[in-house]
Amino acid sequence: QVQLVQSGAEVKKPGASVKVSCRASGYTFTGYYMHWVRQAPGQGREWMGWIHPNSGGTDYAQKFQGRVTMTRDASVSTAYMELTSLRSDDSAVYYCARGAGGSYFDSWGQGTLVTVSS
């Protein structure tokens, strides 16, 4: 079955960067978009962008442009999301989610808690 397994929790200082990984199994990694979504405490979910693992093409939400980079390593079926210049309001649970049908997310990772604190 489809599984997305994310890397563990991170604690970062303001101004630092974080890179979260998402290892896919149970399907052809290069055949589906991978999205990244975050949820800050007490906030709703926020779409950050997607990467197509076959081409490496990306599309980022305007809010994160310039600070986020999504990459992939197809040889290990893993997608990555790096967020730079971290601020306290970047503290959130970050999810990877497989895109399906061009319009929804049919499998999700378990989430990675990123805490930004001095």
Add this chain to the structure above:
Amino acid sequence: QSALTQPPSASGSPGQSVTISCTGTSSDVGGYIYVSWYQQHPGKAPKLIIYEVSKRPSGVPDRFSGSKSGNTASLTVSGLQAEDEADYYCSSFAGGPWVFGGGTRLTVL
């Protein structure tokens, strides 16, 4: 503040029906058929339960149904069961980005 508005909580007794609303704008919910709903139990990964307004993925009970009218989508859970107690989130394609609701905690009394 979330782009889509959901009630923070909903509740019902076992066997009853509960409907959760998700209100957006003509730029998201009202403009596309691409509304989806997700269920999340504490400590678990989110699970897709409805896509394209009213379609159910394989394995999702037909107690879960979705609909849309104008800028508001709705998720109805019929015949409530204890295991339905969870957080529910709506999402809509918005022409490039996707937007989400703030989530509704469903309590089975």
